[in-house]
Amino acid sequence: MSDYLKPLPEIQPHSKAFWDATKEHKFLIQHCKDCDSNIFYPRRDCPECWSNNLDWIEAGGQGTVYSFSVTYEGVEEKFVADLPIILAWVDLPEGPRINTNIINCEPEDVSIDMPVEVVYVQATDDVVIPYFQPVKR
Amino acid sequence: MSIAVIGIAEVPTIRDPDRTRWDILLDVCMEAVRDAGIDKDDVHAVISPNPMAQPAMANDMALGKVPEVLGMKGCRDIAIANAGGTSNTNCLRIAKSLIEGGQADFVLIPHTTVQSDIPSEDLINFFATAPLDKQWEYPYGVTFNGSMGLITNRYMHETGATAEQMAAVTVSLRAWGALDPNSIFYGKPVTLEDVLNSRIVSTPLHAKECNLLADGGGAMVVTSHEIAKNFEKAVYQLGHGTRFMSATPFMRKDLFHRKAYRESSTDALAQAGLSINDMDVRQIYGAYPYTQCSALEGYGVCDEGQGAALWAEGRCGPGGDLPCTTMGDATGRGHTGSGVSMAFYLETVRQLRGEADDRQVPNCEHALLTTSGGSVMNTCTTIFGRSPR
Numbered sequence: 001m002s003d004y005l006k007p008l009p010e011i012q013p014h015s016k017a018f019w020d021a022t023k024e025h026k027f028l029i030q031h032c033k034d035c036d037s038n039i040f041y042p043r044r045d046c047p048e049c050w051s052n053n054l055d056w057i058e059a060g061g062q063g064t065v066y067s068f069s070v071t072y073e074g075v076e077e078k079f080v081a082d083l084p085i086i087l088a089w090v091d092l093p094e095g096p097r098i099n100t101n102i103i104n105c106e107p108e109d110v111s112i113d114m115p116v117e118v119v120y121v122q123a124t125d126d127v128v129i130p131y132f133q134p135v136k137r
Numbered sequence: 138m139s140i141a142v143i144g145i146a147e148v149p150t151i152r153d154p155d156r157t158r159w160d161i162l163l164d165v166c167m168e169a170v171r172d173a174g175i176d177k178d179d180v181h182a183v184i185s186p187n188p189m190a191q192p193a194m195a196n197d198m199a200l201g202k203v204p205e206v207l208g209m210k211g212c213r214d215i216a217i218a219n220a221g222g223t224s225n226t227n228c229l230r231i232a233k234s235l236i237e238g239g240q241a242d243f244v245l246i247p248h249t250t251v252q253s254d255i256p257s258e259d260l261i262n263f264f265a266t267a268p269l270d271k272q273w274e275y276p277y278g279v280t281f282n283g284s285m286g287l288i289t290n291r292y293m294h295e296t297g298a299t300a301e302q303m304a305a306v307t308v309s310l311r312a313w314g315a316l317d318p319n320s321i322f323y324g325k326p327v328t329l330e331d332v333l334n335s336r337i338v339s340t341p342l343h344a345k346e347c348n349l350l351a352d353g354g355g356a357m358v359v360t361s362h363e364i365a366k367n368f369e370k371a372v373y374q375l376g377h378g379t380r381f382m383s384a385t386p387f388m389r390k391d392l393f394h395r396k397a398y399r400e401s402s403t404d405a406l407a408q409a410g411l412s413i414n415d416m417d418v419r420q421i422y423g424a425y426p427y428t429q430c431s432a433l434e435g436y437g438v439c440d441e442g443q444g445a446a447l448w449a450e451g452r453c454g455p456g457g458d459l460p461c462t463t464m465g466d467a468t469g470r471g472h473t474g475s476g477v478s479m480a481f482y483l484e485t486v487r488q489l490r491g492e493a494d495d496r497q498v499p500n501c502e503h504a505l506l507t508t509s510g511g512s513v514m515n516t517c518t519t520i521f522g523r524s525p526r
Contacts, residue, residue, distance in 0.1 A: 009272040041273050067294070069286030071339040074347070075278055076261050085278040087339070089287055089387045099270075099387045101277050107340075112294050129276060 004123045005078040015042040017056055022128040025120045028056040029094050040096030061118040063090035063132060066097055070107040086110050090132050104133040140233045141365030141373045141525070143243075144173025144358030145483045150321045150351050150471040154254035158194045159206075161354035162249040166207055169245065169356035174368065178211040180204070180358070181241035184231045185217050186224030186248050189474040190255060190263040195219075203247065213240060221268065222422060223510030224475040225482060226517040229374075232359050242364055248479040249354040260350055268511040270385050282347050284386050284512055285425040286339035292393055292427045293341060296442035300341060302449040304332035306426035307346050309454030310462060310469030316455060316495040317464060319480070321351050321471035346426055351471030355479040357486070362525045372489045375411070375503075376520040378404025386512050393427065394509070394516055398435025401518035402505060409520040411503060413437055416520075418460050418488055418498045420506040422481045423513065424467040429453070432507060433461070435516075455496065463488060463496045478508040489523045 011019050021028045030039040034051035045052050068088040079085065086102040088110070102110050103119065116132040123129050146168030148161050170177055185198040195217065197203070204212035214235075218227035225248065232244035252260060264281040274284070293303065311327045314320035327345060335344040365371035380397035383389045391397055406412060413436050421432040430444025438459065439447055447453055453461040464470055464484035467477045487493040488501045507518040 006278070007271070007276050009276045011272065015272065041270070067287045067291035069283050069290055069339045069341075070337075071278065071280065071283045071286070072337050074261060074280050074282050074338050076258055076265070079278045082278060085283075087277065087279055087283045087287055097387055099274050099277060099279065112291070 006082075006123075007078070008123060008127050009129070014044045018042055019127065021056075022120060022130050025128070027059040027061055027118050027130055029059050029092070029096060031055045031057045038095040040098055057094065059092055059094050062135070063092045063098075063116050063118075065089070065102070065110065065112055065114045065116060066091045067112060068102065068110050070110070088132065090116055101131050102133060103131045109134065138237055139362055139374045140229065140236055140359045141362055141371045142357050142359050142482070142486050143365055143368040143371045144169040144171075144175070145356070145486050146172055147319050147355035147480065147483050148353060149319045150353040150473055150480070152253040152321070152351050154251065156251065156352060158188065158191065158249045158251050161251070161352070162203065162247055163207065165249070165354045165356035166203065166245060166247045169247070169358050173243070173358040175243055175358065177207060177209050179243050180209045180245045181211055181213045182232065182235050182244045183209070183212060183215045184228040184244055184246050185215070186228050186246070186475040186479065187217055187219035188248070188250050189221065189267070190252070190260065191250065194249065221475065221510035222424065222478050223508045223515060223517050225478040226508045226519070229359065229482075236359070236361050242360055244359050245356060246359065247354070247356040248476045250474045250476045251352040252350045252474065253352050268384070268514075274385065274387075280339065281512070282342055283339040285427075286342045288386060288392055289425065289427045290341055292431065296445065298430065298442070298445035300333060301329060302445035303341065303426055304329050304343070304346070305449040306429045306445065307332045307468055309448055309451065310426075310429070310465045312454045313463050313496060314465030314469035317470065320465055320469065321349060322465065322469060342425070346468060348424060348467045348472035351473055353471065353473035353476050353480065355476065355483050357479075357482060366525070370490055372486045373522050373525045374519060375522045375526055376405035376408030377518070378402060378408070379515060379517045381515045382513070384511060384514050393431035393434075394513055395431055395435035395441065397516040398432045398507060398518070399437065401507065401516045402436050405505070405518045405520045409522070410526060411520060413505070415503050416505045417501040418463060418504045420464070420481050420485050420504060421462050422466060422478055422506075422508045424472065424477065426468065428509070428513065429462060429466065436505070460498045463493065463498065481506055481508060485521055489521055
């Protein structure tokens with residue numbers, strides 16, 4: 001797996017649980033036990049109430065495409081093999097909007113409001129990155 | 138009490154690695170001071186926008202080389218401001234504070250940028266990683282163009298703006314740029330077909346709707362309203378409002394910045410005692426075409442979702458009844474990093490002085506200018522006028 005050339009996420013102490021969970025094929029969302037907010041991306045402190053009484057909930061792994069953009073050029077060399085890349089913002093029913101790629105999908109088949117589901121890709125031995133793909137009918 | 142611009146200078150936006158950062162810098166500093174008609178030793182402070190992706194030049198500017206090299210014996214202090222596209226806005230704010238605090242009569246704000254000697258791979262990396270999140274965006278191949286493509290796609294989805302209407306924005310911006318000797322596109326207008334037939338970079342953005350990174354520089358001399366009354370060519374700041382949204386685009390609730398445009402312009406206009414209908418020109422620095430549309434919606438020039446139609450009808454381009462963005466924005470002029478907003482301020486001064494030649498808006502007395510930094514993290518709206526209030 002050491003042939004992974006793309007940048008890996010810069011994992012922070014307060015996001016480590018998220019990236020540990022993706023290795024178990026779970027998508028965690030940070031949750032504030034004081035003000036009941038669902039938080040994405042993970043922070044050290046709740047951005048709503050500044051509490052550090054934070055926990056995690058497991059998301060269902062479903063979402064809908066809020067917007068997308070198919071990138072054909074203008075990327076660094078390490079991303080060129082992946083072109084075209086379908087960039088997407090996906091709304092999760094748990095509240096947060098996240099940034100991801102839609103994979104296992106042709107560029108002409110992606111659309112706004114399309115239902116998608118999480119899919120996990122082993123990047124290196126230590127890092128599993130969540131992507132989304134069209135919900136299989 | 139507020140500030141006024143009394144001297145300006147600019148070098149043409151081009152790509153030429155033989156024109157060095159320091160050559161640009163020295164030229165614009167000397168020309169702006171001469172344009173103001175003051176002595177170099179009258180400059181009490183040099184406040185510089187951070188030259189993005191150029192760390193050696195940034196260090197020179199941050200640590201005082203500019204007044205030293207130019208022998209500005211009256212200089213009391215220097216500062217550098219880094220807020221991406223709003224760096225120059227922050228320079229004006231620092232200048233205002235020094236002037237109002239009695240520490241400076243005249244402040245010089247110089248910008249220089251050379252990107253043509255930086256490998257394109259490094260520039261893509263800089264513009265992808267500087268404003269974007271290295272954990273939640275960069276690993277997914279998000280670029281600056283991709284990020285703006287995501288916003289533009291949603292804008293078109295919600296408003297029903299067509300690809301032809303969006304391309305018309307670039308046609309008008311390039312039409313302004315074609316009239317501007319300081320634009321990299323001087324004498325080079327494009328047609329709707331040119332835009333729509335150019336390569337797709339990140340849907341829905343075509344290559345001609347994205348930015349050509351280039352070299353440039355400019356400078357302003359600012360002073361107080363009171364002192365400016367002795368300077369015939371002075372242009373007066375009449376109001377300023379600002380709103381922050383988010384660093385990261387996908388976190389943004391006000392995705393098209395309409396609320397931020399509305400609130401920042403409302404504050405600025407109230408200070409100026411003017412309304413949006415008093416503005417003779419609207420200068421919108423957004424660097425991507427959708428901002429030229431959503432800004433007009435936010436200002437209340439048109440209803441939500443109607444901005445693209447105004448551009449498509451030719452009303453915002455040369456000869457239109459709602460002239461906007463007469464320096465062409467980054468897409469119509471070339472992107473000089475933190476220098477685009479400098480070029481916006483300089484063009485606004487030219488319009489109000491009546492020195493904008495073929496781009497001159499008739500009887501231009503009041504101008505609204507909005508700058509934005511990062512991935513449109515903020516909207517900083519300033520009202521300028523030919524006379525003080």
